[in-house]
Amino acid sequence: MELHINGKTYSVQSEGDTPLLWVIRDELGLTGTKYGCGIAQCGACSVLVDGEVMRSCVTPVEGVKGRNITTIEGVEEDPIGQRVVAAWVEHQVPQCGYCQSGQVMAATSLLKQTPQPSEAQIAASMTNLCRCGTYNAISAAVQDLAGGGPSAAAEKARMQAATAANGRGMRS
Amino acid sequence: MSQSTDINGHNETFPTDETPTNISRRRFLLASAGVAAGALVLGFGLPLDTARARGATAAAGSPPRVPAFLEIRPDGGIRLQSPFNEGGQGIFTAMAQIVGEELDADPTHFLVENAPPGKQYTVMSNGMRITGGSMSVRFGYTAMRRIGALARMMLLQAAAHQWGIAVGELTTEPGRVIHKASGKSLDYGQLAPHAMALAVPDADSVKLKDPGQFRWIGKPVKRVDVYDKSTGRVEYTIDTRVDGMLQAAVQHAPRLGMTVGRIRNEAQIKAMKGVHSVHILDGAVAVVAERWWNAKRAAETAQVDWQEPKPDPSARHMPTDFSTKSYREHLANASGDGETAESKGHVGDALKGAQTVVNATYSSQYVHHAQLEPPSALAHFHDDGTLEIWLPNQAPDMFLADIAKRAGVDADKIILHSPMLGGFFGRHFLYGPGNPYMQAVQLAKATGRPIKLIWSREEEFLRDPMRPMAVVKFRGGLDANGMPVALEAISATEGPTEGIANQRSKKKVDDSAVEGLTGKAYAIPNRRIAQLYVKTPAMLAYWRSVGHSMNDFLYETFLDELADKGGQDPFELRMKLLKGNQRLTHLLQAVAELAGGWKRGPFTAADGSRRARGVAMASPFGSQTAAIAEVSLENGQVRVHDIWQAVDPGSIVNPAIIDAQVAGATALGLSEVLLEEAVYENGQPRARNYDMYPILPPDRMPKVHARIVESGAKMGGIGEPPLPATPPAVANAVSHLTGQRIRSMPLSQYDFSA
Numbered sequence: 001m002e003l004h005i006n007g008k009t010y011s012v013q014s015e016g017d018t019p020l021l022w023v024i025r026d027e028l029g030l031t032g033t034k035y036g037c038g039i040a041q042c043g044a045c046s047v048l049v050d051g052e053v054m055r056s057c058v059t060p061v062e063g064v065k066g067r068n069i070t071t072i073e074g075v076e077e078d079p080i081g082q083r084v085v086a087a088w089v090e091h092q093v094p095q096c097g098y099c100q101s102g103q104v105m106a107a108t109s110l111l112k113q114t115p116q117p118s119e120a121q122i123a124a125s126m127t128n129l130c131r132c133g134t135y136n137a138i139s140a141a142v143q144d145l146a147g148g149g150p151s152a153a154a155e156k157a158r159m160q161a162a163t164a165a166n167g168r169g170m171r172s
Numbered sequence: 173m174s175q176s177t178d179i180n181g182h183n184e185t186f187p188t189d190e191t192p193t194n195i196s197r198r199r200f201l202l203a204s205a206g207v208a209a210g211a212l213v214l215g216f217g218l219p220l221d222t223a224r225a226r227g228a229t230a231a232a233g234s235p236p237r238v239p240a241f242l243e244i245r246p247d248g249g250i251r252l253q254s255p256f257n258e259g260g261q262g263i264f265t266a267m268a269q270i271v272g273e274e275l276d277a278d279p280t281h282f283l284v285e286n287a288p289p290g291k292q293y294t295v296m297s298n299g300m301r302i303t304g305g306s307m308s309v310r311f312g313y314t315a316m317r318r319i320g321a322l323a324r325m326m327l328l329q330a331a332a333h334q335w336g337i338a339v340g341e342l343t344t345e346p347g348r349v350i351h352k353a354s355g356k357s358l359d360y361g362q363l364a365p366h367a368m369a370l371a372v373p374d375a376d377s378v379k380l381k382d383p384g385q386f387r388w389i390g391k392p393v394k395r396v397d398v399y400d401k402s403t404g405r406v407e408y409t410i411d412t413r414v415d416g417m418l419q420a421a422v423q424h425a426p427r428l429g430m431t432v433g434r435i436r437n438e439a440q441i442k443a444m445k446g447v448h449s450v451h452i453l454d455g456a457v458a459v460v461a462e463r464w465w466n467a468k469r470a471a472e473t474a475q476v477d478w479q480e481p482k483p484d485p486s487a488r489h490m491p492t493d494f495s496t497k498s499y500r501e502h503l504a505n506a507s508g509d510g511e512t513a514e515s516k517g518h519v520g521d522a523l524k525g526a527q528t529v530v531n532a533t534y535s536s537q538y539v540h541h542a543q544l545e546p547p548s549a550l551a552h553f554h555d556d557g558t559l560e561i562w563l564p565n566q567a568p569d570m571f572l573a574d575i576a577k578r579a580g581v582d583a584d585k586i587i588l589h590s591p592m593l594g595g596f597f598g599r600h601f602l603y604g605p606g607n608p609y610m611q612a613v614q615l616a617k618a619t620g621r622p623i624k625l626i627w628s629r630e631e632e633f634l635r636d637p638m639r640p641m642a643v644v645k646f647r648g649g650l651d652a653n654g655m656p657v658a659l660e661a662i663s664a665t666e667g668p669t670e671g672i673a674n675q676r677s678k679k680k681v682d683d684s685a686v687e688g689l690t691g692k693a694y695a696i697p698n699r700r701i702a703q704l705y706v707k708t709p710a711m712l713a714y715w716r717s718v719g720h721s722m723n724d725f726l727y728e729t730f731l732d733e734l735a736d737k738g739g740q741d742p743f744e745l746r747m748k749l750l751k752g753n754q755r756l757t758h759l760l761q762a763v764a765e766l767a768g769g770w771k772r773g774p775f776t777a778a779d780g781s782r783r784a785r786g787v788a789m790a791s792p793f794g795s796q797t798a799a800i801a802e803v804s805l806e807n808g809q810v811r812v813h814d815i816w817q818a819v820d821p822g823s824i825v826n827p828a829i830i831d832a833q834v835a836g837a838t839a840l841g842l843s844e845v846l847l848e849e850a851v852y853e854n855g856q857p858r859a860r861n862y863d864m865y866p867i868l869p870p871d872r873m874p875k876v877h878a879r880i881v882e883s884g885a886k887m888g889g890i891g892e893p894p895l896p897a898t899p900p901a902v903a904n905a906v907s908h909l910t911g912q913r914i915r916s917m918p919l920s921q922y923d924f925s926a
Contacts, residue, residue: 014463015445022465026419031411032404034594036544037629041862044544072404088402092394092828095836096260097401098544098594104402123871129862131544131595132260133839135873137832 001065005030006074016062020054021045023061024071032072032101036129043128046102046109047071053109053125070108072101081108083145091141095132102128107142117146194326196368210246212364214323214372241292242271242323248347248361250277253287255295256308257566258397259593259600260836261891262829263308265395267316269825270309273389274320274381276344277360280394286590289568302567304598304714306793306889309825313887314380321378330367331358346387383823392828397592409591410548410626412562417550418448420615420625421467422456424634425478427855428605428711429489432457433477444470451618453611460619464626472628488674490709494855496641500535503643503664503706510662510702511680514690517698519647522658526649530737533645534730534915536722538638538850539715542867545594546632549609552622557581559616562589563609564600571609574602579613597840598714599636603672606637606711630860637672638850639715640665640685641708642722646730649698654738655748658698661689661727664706667719671712676705684714688723688896691791693756694731694749710852716840720792720896725845725917728788728900733913742904743770743787755820755883756796760789763798763818766879770800774909777804783813786904790896794888795821799838799897801874803905808925810906812842812874819878819894822885834878834894841898843868845917 003010005028014023019038024030024047033056036044040055047056048070075081084107087093094100103126110117110125117125122142130138196213207213243251252271258264264284272279287293294301295315296308324344331349332339335356342351350357383389400406425431432452435441441459442450446466451458457474461467481489523529549563559581565571568590576583593600600607612625627635642665649658667685670677677683681703683690689701715721735742743764750756764770764787773784781804789798799817803810815838824830847866851858859865878894903914910924 014465018465022463025411026463026465029413031407031413034544035410035546035626037862039629039861039863042544076403085399085402089398092398092832094260094395094398094401095262095832096544096593096595097397097406098408100401101404104404126870129544129867129869131542131597131840131867133836133868133873134832135839135870136835136876138870 001062003061003065003069004067005069006071007077012061014061017060020047020056020059020061020064020069024056030071030073034098034101036099041129042099042102043106044099044102046105046128048105048109051109051112053106070105072104075104075108078108080111084108084111084141087141087145091137091144093134093137093141095134099128099130103130103138107138107145110142111145117142119143122146194368194370194372207243208245208247208249210365210368212244212323212326212367214242214319241287242319244323244327244360244364244367246361246364248359249283250275250281250360251283251285253293254284255287255293255301255312256303257286257590257593258284259303259596261833262395262826263303264397265393265829266309266825267312268396269388269393270313270316271320273386274317275324276346278346279388280396282396284396286592289572289588291569294569301569303596304566304601306795306892310794310887310889317380318375318378321380322372322375325373325378326367326370327360327363329370329373330363334358334363334366389825391826393826395829406592408545408594409550409562409564410545410594412550412591412624414550414552414622417552417622417624418460418462418619419464419467420458420460420612420623421464421471421628422453422458422611422625422631423471423474423476424631425455426634427490427492428635428709429455429481429487430478431455431481433479436475436477437473441470441474444473449619450474451615453614455605456611458611458615458625460615460623464624468628486674488709488711490855492855494709494852496538496850496852499708499852500641500643503535503641504533506643506664506704506706508704510664510704512700512702513681513683513686514701515699517658519658519660519698519700522698523647523649523660526657527652528650528737530648530650530734531646532730532733532915533643534726535643536641536726537848537917538641538710538852539844539848540633540636540638540850540865541595541597541599541713541715542636542862542865543593543595543597543599546627546629547599547608548624548626549612550622550624551609551612551616553616553620558585558587559613560587560589561609561613562591563607564593564596565590566593566596566600567602570602575609575613578610597716598718601672601714603637603711603713606635606713629862633857633860633865635711637711637713639721640668640671640712642685642726644689644726648730648734650734650738654740656696656734656738659696659734660700661730662702662704663689663723664704666706666708666712667703668712668714670705671708676707680705684719686723687719688790688792689727692727693753693791694746695751696749716837717792717892717895720790720892721841721844724788724790724792724896725899725903728790728897729903729907729914732786732904732907741772743772746787746789755885756789758883759796759798759818759820759881762879762881763787763800763816766818766877767800767814767816772908777813782909784905784909786901786906786908788897788900788904790893792889792893792896794886795819795890795893796888797893797897799901801898801901801905803902803909805909805924808923810846810902810919810924812846812872812902814875814877815842815898815901816877817879817894817897818881819890820881820883820885821888821890821893823882823887824880827880830880830890831878833890835876837892837894838876838898839868839873841895842872842874842902845899845902845919846872847918847920849918849921
């Protein structure tokens with residue numbers, strides 16, 4: 001089976017009913033997408049399929065063959081995804097960070113469908129759980145993006161400067 | 173001095189004392205640990221035998237351990253080993269700020285990692301090394317500042333030597349040494365190679381900065397981990413991987429203590445796709461496969477005959493007739509005065525002489541950690557017998573000792589990695605069968621392959637040790653003016669510390685069971701706080717803010733009940749009871765001011781809803797907090813609109829991180845008071861996932877307004893303190909709004925639509 005992920009084509013061996021999440025994480029080694037509950041409750045596994053957010057822990061892989069999948073590893077290749085990441089940094093959103101891949105994907109999907117969402121639309125779309133309680137920072141970041149947001153280019157330049165000085169932001 | 177020999181016959185020595193040492197010249201081991209050539213490295217000694225063991229095992233390909241604490245690279249990069257693990261609380265940033273302040277280097281450019289086990293990283297002034305108890309900054313502050321100051325002094329000395337100028341004529345600017353008189357300057361990276369041979373100055377020879385001169389401490393410095401956490405780049409334990417690794421899933425016994433009799437369909441699950449092998453563990457069946465999904469499917473397919481355990485008082489056993497409902501009744505029926513934890517005056521006499529006596533029974537509930545990263549562990553035995561292991565933990569040295577003991581592996585032959593934590597809230601201490609790492613070690617031994625074991629969410633909720641349940645009987649006495657003259661609280665419970673030890677506290681009172689009932693600042697002249705020990709079969713744990721997470725709810729809601737009985741406004745009553753306590757009256761005034769002045773309501777808000785406010789205070793982990801909550805009702809359930817919270821931790825390191833911790837701890841407190849309760853029936857939890865155990869979702873999150881008050885008192889904690897005042901502030905508001913006294917959590921069990 002062939003999968004299109006982040007602009008690349010992968011040939012995968014997993015059975016068709018395997019959740020996309022485990023194909024991405026285990027077979028392809030893209031571990032930025034997280035397992036939290038396995039029953040589409042928490043949203044840590046959110047990815048984009050043809051630009052729309054899906055909870056990959058309950059998405060059989062055979063259902064997404066031939067479609068364009070974006071994971072957190074590819075989010076900055078998308079101009080909107082890049083702006084979302086920049087806003088996450090600007091608003092210092094993450095705490096433990098475990099749910100944030102999914103949150104960034106959910107926000108990217110929302111803004112791709114609805115560039116200037118209302119507060120109610122943001123609330124209706126941003127439903128992923130966060131045990132650290134970063135909800136208000138998430139909503140501030142998305143509202144900022146809905147209103148134009150921080151300049152993605154300026155933010156990217158700032159980040160690259162920091163990265164150059166640093167080697168890399170952080171290692172675990 | 174100790175010796176270490178590499179395969180090429182190089183001899184390298186590490187000093188054995190515990191003062192900081194310049195180990196820059198120990199190139200072989202440093203290079204193998206990824207330290208840049210030409211870097212200035214401050215480290216600490218390794219015990220003699222450890223170094224020898226490492227020298228021997230290096231030959232067999234297991235990675236070396238290097239006691240490097242702070243590394244200044246020739247390219248100017250700075251790498252810091254943090255004694256405390258990062259799990260969302262911002263400690264890597266705070267450590268970089270503290271070291272960077274004295275080193276005079278921009279903390280946002282630090283590369284921070286969690287330090288390996290080793291007593292050289294025991295920097296806390298209380299002689300411990302754990303990431304918990306909101307202790308990292310307040311107990312590590314001075315030691316970490318000194319390390320930065322010593323490194324700065326060495327860079328000054330290196331520059332002095334280079335230029336032939338006295339150290340006293342030199343100073344620093346962030347990242348470089350300067351000689352103002354001549355205008356010369358050298359970057360730290362340029363100086364690092366020249367500092368490599370210098371002795372570390374005597375710790376007493378460096379003077380720490382005057383706080384008035386701080387450049388970074390006290391400022392909202394950006395976090396060092398945010399970009400990586402916004403792009404999925406952080407590697408948590410669940411993401412780790414080594415060559416040749418297999419993956420494992422388990423099916424736990426439905427009740428703790430049961431053992432595997434027989435797997436009825438073993439042949440069937442062995443034949444399932446991708447299955448490598450099936451194993452019987454202590455209280456669990458494990459399936460090993462190439463991929464975790466296949467392991468999980470096979471593990472949950474296993475049909476197991478579970479057996480009741482033989483009586484063993486040293487182990488906890490969940491009986492078939494256990495339910496949280498009957499256990500709550502059991503606690504409520506426990507009789508006796510308990511063991512005194514705190515006492516003042518004569519509560520019995522004062523109650524006899526009181527105008528009004530109020531008796532009331534309050535209770536708390538079991539709650540789950542429900543951190544979003546399910547527990548996992550990766551265990552890898554190298555050919556020489558060295559065990560390399562990755563696991564989530566809040567105390568690396570304790571885990572290493574436990575693994576050595578239980579796996580029968582010499583501590584020197586264990587390399588323990590502590591990846592960043594996908595939330596913790598107390599989840600990652602030593603909890604016996606509540607941790608997965610021994611299962612991973614056993615499976616790695618049995619298969620001869622590296623094993624990554626992941627507990628599914630369902631298996632996690634079955635073995636997650638819980639925050640204790642307590643039933644507290646209060647007696648309060650009021651005088652003719654409605655002022656409390658006596659308060660007694662007898663808590664029937666088993667505390668987390670004695671529960672984890674599976675042994676009643678030798679002091680007869682477990683402090684972690686009663687904190688938050690004890691240590692209250694209110695001037696009630698006669699009071700007695702006691703614990704009535706009642707053992708539970710459930711596994712217990714620390715949960716963010718520990719005893720405070722339930723006890724401040726219990727106490728502060730009863731205090732409102734007393735206020736109402738005495739005809740007093742709850743805010744005014746607290747002010748009266750704190751008269752003369754400048755720190756706390758100031759804090760209470762600060763939170764009222766933040767909320768636009770105290771008003772209890774009920775009042776009608778702009779959107780037409782009827783609302784009320786509640787107030788509560790707490791004194792957790794060396795800090796002081798006061799919270800006000802504003803609530804209304806929506807379809808019979810509580811909506812919290814705003815939480816205002818004032819926090820006084822004495823002094824601070826990073827106000828932006830504190831704001832985030834106030835928001836986060838408030839959210840967890842809200843989750844507890846609004847939604848959470850782990851319910852057991854027939855010895856089994858009703859909820860095995862977030863569908864039946866809801867945690868606070870985004871649409872229940874109120875606005876959170878934080879005010880940091882720096883009273884200058886001794887530095888307190890921050891990660892846990894903003895939790896305990898939140899639940900009672902909400903409950904007090906609800907009691908007032910509805911006229912229905914709230915004496916237990918969660919509020920979702922009440923129907924307010926009538």
